[in-house]
Amino acid sequence: MSNETPLFQFQGPWNVPVQVNQSLIFLILIIVGFNFDPDSLPYALGFAAILIVSILLHELGHAWGCLIQGVPVKRVVLYGGGGFCEHRRSTTSYEDELIVAMGPIVNLTLWAVCSLLEPHVKSPDLGWVLAVTADLNLFLALFNMLPLMPLDGGRLFHAALNRFFQPQTATRIAGFVGIIGFLLWIPMMIFAYVAFGFIFIFFPPLMRHSHMFRYARY
Known part of the structure; x- marks a missing residue:
């Protein structure tokens, strides 16, 4: 906030x-x-x-x-x-x-x-x-x-996972997807800059997703 x-x-x-x-x-x-x-x-x-x-x-x-x-x-x-x-x-x-x-x-x-x-x-x-x-x-x-925190897609993805998994499992899955999204974000930023000439201001928070994946405290 x-x-x-x-x-x-x-x-x-x-x-x-x-x-x-x-x-x-x-x-x-x-x-x-x-x-x-x-x-x-x-x-x-x-x-x-x-x-x-x-x-x-x-x-x-x-x-x-x-x-x-x-x-x-x-x-x-x-x-x-x-x-x-x-x-x-x-x-x-x-x-x-x-x-x-x-x-x-x-x-x-x-x-x-x-x-x-x-x-x-x-x-x-x-x-x-x-x-x-x-x-x-x-x-x-x-x-x-996009299924990344703190975007709406990440929050919806986490809420939807809670319908099918235990809260800890749902949080770990959402965290893992966020880590993958972070790793893909860098080459995507490079591609966007080379192809279109702009840079994403938003950057997926690695620590937040890592915390969710490792500790499942969200």
């Missing part, structure tokens, strides 16, 4: 506090920094705004998954590394399945709606917004479904 001093806070849907942390500014600066051409600056700022709104809606999806099951939400936080939804009590594996799944479901819904609307708009600027929103949310949904 992020312990940063919040930049500001506001009341979101369902009276959920939404906290915006200072490190979010650095995320915006990184995005803008890749666009040295002044003509592309509005698009860089537009992309940053779409990304932040998409992350917010993703986390509000988690919050809705909490509230519909009677799990009180403490806050939703947006920061430089993305966002998270913090609830006030521990949850069961069955509660976690809906809570975690709602984030990617929101992203897929945004992708579907924007993809359907984009061909029918006449404004080039609005068309750009819809196209970027669709592509970005599809990427966020697919990326989040």
Whole structure:
């Protein structure tokens, strides 16, 4: 969890506090920094705004998954590394399945709606917004479904394993898969940089997965 001093806070849907942390500014600066051409600056700022709104809606999806099951939400936080939804009590594996799944479901819904609307708009600027929103949310949904902690896919994978195995066995399997994912991540990063020219900011936490595999205390 992020312990940063919040930049500001506001009341979101369902009276959920939404906290915006200072490190979010650095995320915006990184995005803008890749666009040295002044003509592309509005698009860089537009992309940053779409990304932040998409992350917010993703986390509000988690919050809705909490509230519909009677799990009180403490806050939703947006920061430089993305966002998270913090609830006030521990949850069961069955509660976690809906809570975690709602984030990617929101992203897929945004992708579907924007993809359907984009061909029918006449404004080039609005068309750009819809196209970027669709592509970005599809990427966020697919990326989040990787079976790696602390991504939604890793948490869903662990929750699903608990349906079929004892908790210790489920945790060890999830940890082992995470270690394999860590080992594959480095060549995948190299390939992404060579082929597409970008680097993944996220890096699977080896120590966390190793701890799960060796000690099964998650």
